[in-house]
Amino acid sequence: MKRLPLVALLVVLTAMSLADADPRFRAEGLVSYPNPASRIYGGVTEILNPCGEPNADLREHNGGNVNGHDGWWIKLPADAPGREAHLIFNHDTSNDVADLDMDAWFYNETCTLITADDDENAYSMADTPTTITATGGPPETGRIPAKAAWVVVNLIVGSDTVFRFDVL
Numbered sequence: 001m002k003r004l005p006l007v008a009l010l011v012v013l014t015a016m017s018l019a020d021a022d023p024r025f026r027a028e029g030l031v032s033y034p035n036p037a038s039r040i041y042g043g044v045t046e047i048l049n050p051c052g053e054p055n056a057d058l059r060e061h062n063g064g065n066v067n068g069h070d071g072w073w074i075k076l077p078a079d080a081p082g083r084e085a086h087l088i089f090n091h092d093t094s095n096d097v098a099d100l101d102m103d104a105w106f107y108n109e110t111c112t113l114i115t116a117d118d119d120e121n122a123y124s125m126a127d128t129p130t131t132i133t134a135t136g137g138p139p140e141t142g143r144i145p146a147k148a149a150w151v152v153v154n155l156i157v158g159s160d161t162v163f164r165f166d167v168l
Contacts (some may be wrong), residue, residue: 023066026039026082027074029101030157030162034143035045035070038102038154039126042113045071049110071154072163080167081146086139087125087153088161100158104142104165139166 035043048055049065052073055066068071089102104125106114114122124142144151144167155161 004122006133012113019036022059023086023168025167026147027067027072027165028163029072029153030161031068031070031072031153033070033134034155034159036156039156042089043070043152043154044070045073046105046152049073051075051107056156071152074142074153074165076148076151076153077167080144081148083144084141084168085125085144085151086141086168087163088139088166100161101156102140102158102161102163103154103156104140105152105154107148107152108147109149114145114148119147121145159161 037043038046041047045066045068052065052067052075085104087102087104089100106119106122108114116122121143122145123144125140153163153165153166
């Protein structure tokens with residue numbers, strides 16, 4: 001019988017405890033379509049529904065809301081800035097894609113993207129691609145920027161991806 005090295009065991013236990021932590025705030029959703037270009041240009045959800053505002057030109061289609069198309073807007077609670085956050089995502093049961101990547105981008109109260117020039121934590125949940133298997137994987141973790149009022153969770157790779165955004 002092989003024994004897991006102590007370091008590997010600690011990694012597994014840490015990932016499990018991060019995923020099961022009792023959050024101060026939780027948002028969940030399903031994002032249907034990947035958009036790798038959202039890292040550069042912003043996704044359809046960001047462009048058409050800035051900070052979750054319905055788009056008047058699209059009112060006939062889902063009330064003007066495209067949340068869940070390639071991203072998901074979340075209004076953060078007032079006490080979220082400066083706190084640690086976890087982005088946990090997994091396959092929908094119908095999804096058999098092995099690689100998934102989701103990123104979280106933070107916006108201020110006026111719906112302006114927070115950049116690294118504004119806050120060192122701006123890209124804390126958007127830098128590292130994460131590979132998730134059918135049984136899940138470790139959450140992406142980061143610190144919420146000081147001026148953050150909104151976060152948009154974008155699907156970069158995958159499809160029909162269920163996510164959970166926790167503020168601890």
